[in-house]
Amino acid sequence: MTNPNTKDAVRVLVHGASGRMGQAVLRLAAERQDLRVVAAVSRGVPAQRVVDGVPQFAASELGGAPGFDVGIDFSLPQGFDPILALCLERGAAFVSGTTGLGENQRDALDVAARSIPVLSASNFSLGVAVLGELVERAAAMLRGxxxxxxxSHHVHKQDAPSGTALTLGEFAALGGAEPRYASLRAGDIVGEHTVQFATAGERIELIHRATNRDIFARGALHAAVQLSSRAPGLYRLRDLIS
Structure with missing residues (x-):
């Protein structure tokens, strides 16, 4: 069931609600008292209009969603533009974990950040947020x-390299490294990322392993609550870790 409708609860719309991440976000949101899911949006027309107290909408009905403070988006690139536009229209914060975005869509995030708080991340694990900092520091200290x-990810993951790998590569590049990438798709691996620094005679590995998707959903919900009270701007997950 959904949480009680408390005065200070952050109102959340979940976009991409029928996917693995969307389902995890809905399940874990129901356990929190500081937020309330007011709409769950999926690509297809829902079989039930209300599930556990949460109104259900098809993507084609997005404009009819009730008022919300933060939109959480775990969808596909083709569904990204409408939810970003709705957040801009409503003046709501935008939290997105959708990967594989095109250049125009990334540019749209920069433009949106002038009007609303925006966080687009390839990975909502708080551990990965810390890993990025470690990678940048290691790259700066291990020049050359x-x-x-x-x-490594499950066989159903479409993009390669993963968005998280590319983000870690950006941190490495900030430190002066020139990252190379390798991708594996096997079984039901939730997500593993290894950043290796090597030279003659020695090697350093920084590794993050995810064994449960709940860590990403928890990170997205944490970001939603934190972002709801922030000024417009483009944020990183590590900016919201307190």
């Missing part, structure tokens, strides 16, 4: 070392 990023 080879930098390789190896990522």
């Amino acid at each position: 070392w080879d930098c390789d990023i190896v990522e």
